[in-house]
Amino acid sequence: MKVYFCGSIRGGRDDVHVYRRIVHALQSYGTVLTEHVSSAELSDRGQRSHTENSYAHMNKGENNAASGDQAIHNRDLDWLRQSDVVVAEVTQPSLGVGYELGRAVDMKKKIFCLFRPSSGRILSAMIRGATDVKNFVVRDYSEDEVEKVLEQFFCSLKN
Numbered sequence: 001m002k003v004y005f006c007g008s009i010r011g012g013r014d015d016v017h018v019y020r021r022i023v024h025a026l027q028s029y030g031t032v033l034t035e036h037v038s039s040a041e042l043s044d045r046g047q048r049s050h051t052e053n054s055y056a057h058m059n060k061g062e063n064n065a066a067s068g069d070q071a072i073h074n075r076d077l078d079w080l081r082q083s084d085v086v087v088a089e090v091t092q093p094s095l096g097v098g099y100e101l102g103r104a105v106d107m108k109k110k111i112f113c114l115f116r117p118s119s120g121r122i123l124s125a126m127i128r129g130a131t132d133v134k135n136f137v138v139r140d141y142s143e144d145e146v147e148k149v150l151e152q153f154f155c156s157l158k159n
């Protein structure tokens, strides 16, 4: 099973610790194509947070030069096409995540969105309201429920 995980990068990295927990749990169900989204080394500038030498080791896809952005976009859409399921943490608003979800709907992917009401945010109606889209599920959860809600979702795929 190939899993495409979506989480905010340039939209803000406040929830990266939650992304790590989700990706860790997802790895027991299959291959996570976008593991880098959960990397603490990626800053909200889409770059590793350290300066100088780290640029030499930077994963080419995650720099913010224009050509780098095109490579990131094209690589991620390739991964999205390959994926069997899309899991998105949507608490931290992110243009990129919203775009990925829209493209995934168009590709008729199975989509599972996770939102934490404890954040005090109100989820976009374009995500919460997509209830008539087939295979598009939005689940409210708290951080300590990550493993449980993912287990429920992957079990539901078997039925």
Ligand SMILES: O=c1[nH]c(=O)n([C@H]2C[C@H](O)[C@@H](COP(=O)(O)O)O2)cc1CO
Residues within 6 Å of the ligand: 005, 006, 007, 008, 009, 010, 011, 012, 034, 037, 045, 046, 047, 061, 062, 063, 072, 076, 094, 095, 096, 097, 100
């Ligand atoms: O460097 C990147 N690498 C990358 O894979 N993405 C993808 C994966 C994430 O699910 C999503 C985050 O979008 P944004 O950066 O607009 O928050 O876009 C986004 C960026 C930066 O926009």
